[in-house]
Amino acid sequence: MDHNQLVNIVKETVSEVLMQQEQSQQKEIPIGVSNRHVHLSKAAVERLFGKGYELTKLKPLSQPGQFACNETVTVIGPKGKLQNVRILGPARGDTQVEVSLNDGFVLGIKPPIRNSGDIEGTPAFTLQGPKGQLKVKKGLICAARHIHMHTDEATYFGVNDGDYVDVYLPGERSVTLHQTLIRVSPNFKLEMHIDFDEANAANVKNGQVGFLMNAGAE
Template sequence: MQLTNDTVERIIQEVLARDILAGLPGARDSRAPASAGSSGTDPRLVPVGVSNRHLHLSRADLEALFGPGAALHRMKAMKQPGQFAAEETVTLKGPKGSLAKVRVLGPVRPETQVEISIADGFALGIAPPLRMSGQLEDTPGIEIIGPRGRVCKERGVIVAQRHIHMPPDIAARLGLRNGQVVDVEAIGERGGILHAVAIRAVEASALELHIDVEEANALCLRNGDTVRILTP
């Protein structure tokens, strides 16, 4: 096949455009997706995980909602080791309204924790604080309705603070420590800076930024997109 000058110029322009795009934070090459934080890649690049409303149940509450001896049935593995989305769902009922088909995540925990968005709080008629997972002091309660029963929790509802799960070796490379707060940059048509992103540098972690649906929509981010940590 004979190549015309116009064809050659078009090919060159396409190659240049692809190479420029590949160098931008947040760009993904579908032919060979890199693992953020691995050898030869920028450890500041972090994949995004968008979290919808969900809850973690204690053993006692699981059995109260789904029956004695109930167990969670694994539907899909989560990126964080050992965690999974279960087939089981519940209804959350607040003073103002209800939210149906809220997914349970496993495994069971010592205490039930419900994670919703700010807009979900408006719909339910409650105002949960912004908290890290496990920080349940002075949080509002909720009624949880399952197929075999219901429980009324006096506390346990939070809006999850955005955070990055990070293996300790990557944290060390970046000079970061567990509990530190950083800024994160998203590139794109609605890109911006996310402030006050907490670092969770613990063993058995997979590198991932966790944000809720509202935060993701504000920046047009989806699962698997890439953002950059702005190191201090």
């Protein structure tokens, strides 16, 4: 083994030890991988499923009060459609569809990367349900990655609602995800949400953990 090889091995070893130390000092963030889904207003529910229809619960989600519904719809774009897209409940004030950038290629729509609920100026789309079709003027987005935190958890991590942080995802395809929004509410439970594109890039599955690397308001 020559001198340069030895130096490289030492550098790699030191780097690994420092990363392990940094991880041990940082607190873990559980990861949730979000598939494409739809949030419907009450009026949209009735348009697609019939007057007076109420969404039915399939299973609870990680965030308190949120649930996946038995019902699905088809999302239709200029070039294609996504079938059996799960509805998440309960009903919201505005209808919104969250897809990956790859899903956008299928639909023929370029979804802007937005925080959930920020739908002004976003693309139009069409929804098909068992009882009708609905053309929606705005609301198709690729949801920006974010971390839900309870207020106590935010205090524990030393962050505030609206801060942006970096999150390290370890593994064979380890990555650091920058500009991750912190969302704080007494109704939230700690979990980072990323979409399928991001999860596949890092080979991350539901239930794995990431590590908060820094914190600070933008």
